[in-house]
Amino acid sequence: MRRDIIEVGDGVSESWLRPGLTCWRREPAERVAVLHDGAAYFAAARAALLKARRHITLIGWSFDPRVRLLPAAETPEAGQTLAELLRCLKAERPDLAIRILIWDMPWPISAGNDHTPESVRASLGPDIDVRIDGTLPFGACQHQKILVIDDRIAFCGGSDFEVNRWDTPAPVFYKHLTLPKNRKV
Numbered sequence: 597m598r599r600d601i602i603e604v605g606d607g608v609s610e611s612w613l614r615p616g617l618t619c620w621r622r623e624p625a626e627r628v629a630v631l632h633d634g635a636a637y638f639a640a641a642r643a644a645l646l647k648a649r650r651h652i653t654l655i656g657w658s659f660d661p662r663v664r665l666l667p668a669a670e671t672p673e674a675g676q677t678l679a680e681l682l683r684c685l686k687a688e689r690p691d692l693a694i695r696i697l698i699w700d701m702p703w704p705i706s707a708g709n710d711h712t713p714e715s716v717r718a719s720l721g722p723d724i725d726v727r728i729d730g731t732l733p734f735g736a737c738q739h740q741k742i743l744v745i746d747d748r749i750a751f752c753g754g755s756d757f758e759v760n761r762w763d764t765p766a767p768v769f770y771k772h773l774t775l776p777k778n779r780k781v
Contacts, residue, residue: 637755638665641743648685648745651693655742658756659698660711661719678757679719686723693725699738700730 615621631637642665661679682694713728720726729738743751
């Protein structure tokens with residue numbers, strides 16, 4: 597471990613988050629939670645999006661406006677896509693700034709995507725600011741996954757707003773596993 601980043605004094609280790617060296621700045625948080633799976637993350641993100649009043653900033657490696665943030669049977673709104681939700685919020689609150697930044701994936705990474713930057717923009721409409729980041733050097737990628745709402749709540753982690761990120765704590769793998777009758781998992 598690098599000793600120039602971690603300072604130890606009086607037997608107590610200080611944080612590795614050091615403004616100007618390892619981070620921009622540090623701020624206190626009233627509440628912190630670890631959202632382990634897509635179901636929890638998407639539900640919490642949706643609840644926070646519904647409360648947005650000033651701005652929504654979403655930065656992602658990938659973005660699919662067709663993702664649904666609630667399971668199909670949970671509520672009548674469960675069938676609503678993220679694009680529909682964002683358009684609805686913008687229509688209800690015209691002063692709400694919605695900004696989305698996604699990485700311009702090169703081929704062959706983008707070969708499996710059936711949506712393009714143009715189709716993402718079309719699904720969100722002209723009032724939502726969608727930007728594509730294509731400024732990175734060859735071989736690099738913009739891999740952040742950040743959602744900030746009204747400078748009051750932030751989500752940072754490993755899940756993009758993508759349909760294939762929807763998972764639950766249930767052991768899905770075992771549902772499809774076939775073992776001989778005399779074997780147990």
